Structure formats: structure tokens, C-alpha cells
Amino acid sequence: MNRFLKLAIVGLVASCGGGGNYKAPRNLENACHLAAERPAYMRAMKATERRWGIPVYVQMATIHQESKFIGDAKTPHRYALGIIPMGRQSSAYGYSQALDGTWDDYRKETGNRSARRDDIRDATDFMGWYMHNSTRILGISKQDAASQYLAYHEGRAGFANGSHRGKPSLMSVSNKVSARSELYRMQLTACR
Numbered sequence: 001m002n003r004f005l006k007l008a009i010v011g012l013v014a015s016c017g018g019g020g021n022y023k024a025p026r027n028l029e030n031a032c033h034l035a036a037e038r039p040a041y042m043r044a045m046k047a048t049e050r051r052w053g054i055p056v057y058v059q060m061a062t063i064h065q066e067s068k069f070i071g072d073a074k075t076p077h078r079y080a081l082g083i084i085p086m087g088r089q090s091s092a093y094g095y096s097q098a099l100d101g102t103w104d105d106y107r108k109e110t111g112n113r114s115a116r117r118d119d120i121r122d123a124t125d126f127m128g129w130y131m132h133n134s135t136r137i138l139g140i141s142k143q144d145a146a147s148q149y150l151a152y153h154e155g156r157a158g159f160a161n162g163s164h165r166g167k168p169s170l171m172s173v174s175n176k177v178s179a180r181s182e183l184y185r186m187q188l189t190a191c192r
Helices: 003-016 031-037 039-052 056-067 100-110 120-138 145-154 156-161 168-191
Strands: 077-080 084-088
Touching: 031 039, 031 056, 031 168, 039 056, 039 120, 056 120, 056 145, 056 168, 100 120, 120 145, 120 156, 145 156, 145 168
Parallel strands: none
Antiparallel strands: 077 084
């Protein structure tokens, strides 16, 4: 086998393997188009809805806000004096933007030790687990996307203490999550 053919085969194998499709779907504004383009997303979210009771439209709206459906999303870098890199803003990673410590709690509590934040099935299951526990602990309705998002963003203790009330920009974001959740709910009803 000549050298060129070997390089071509190695290049082809390398381009097919490794990672996954972490790019955002083309149309994030339409839940039906998103589901048609990425059926694995819909299967994962429906499995989470069956297991934890968190509606698909609440999951979709939260993932849209957290990562725009980008599987390997990370928080931006911080800089000292505007130029010296100081690391990332937090350990949030993946579709669900789960923090290291919370992700570790999820893996221990569910026994899903091999779970990965850049796997849509694991990310939606994590989100369902977290929101189900927010319902259990804080009494938040599983259909209340705004309050679920606030508890998700601030942590349950922060939500219980009302830390979100002093953050007008966060309250605005939670309202957008709620509106997107309702839009996705209506779209999914129409396209089922």
C-alpha cells in the first residue's frame, strides 16, 4: 500500500471518529425542526420526561439558555487586567452546563458513574434529576420553567434564600426561558 493511500485512510478514520456532533442544530427557534434534525435529542428528552417527569419543553428551553445545544459548551475565560488569562468563569460544561461538584453528586446518587456532560442522554437525565429534586425539596412545579431555571442557575439554597430577586438581569433571563418553554410546548403539540 502506498504512503498516500495510508495517509488518506488515517485521515478518513480520524475525521469520522472522536467526540461527537457538538455543533448546535440549525434551527433553535422551532422545536419540531430541532427534533427532526436531531432525533437522538428527542429520544433523550422523552426518556428523561418518563423517568423524572420534567416536560420535554422545559428541558429544551433550559438547554437552549444554558448551551444553545452545543455539546461541549464551556464558560468564557476570565482575564486579569483584560489580558492575563485566569481560567474559566466556572467548571460548567456540556449541554446542561453542569458544574463539576453537582455533576459528581448526580453520578453518585444515580449510580451513573460513566455519565458525560457532552452526551445528550446523560445531560438531559442530569437535568431531570436536578429539577425533580427541586420539585421535591422546594415545591417547584415541574412545568414552571422560570422557577426551575432559577433554582438550576442559583442552586436550591440560593433559590430558597431568594438570591435571584436581587438580580434583574437573571430575572429577565428566567422570563425568556419561560417564554421559550411555552413556545416549544405549543410547537411540539402542533407537530406531534
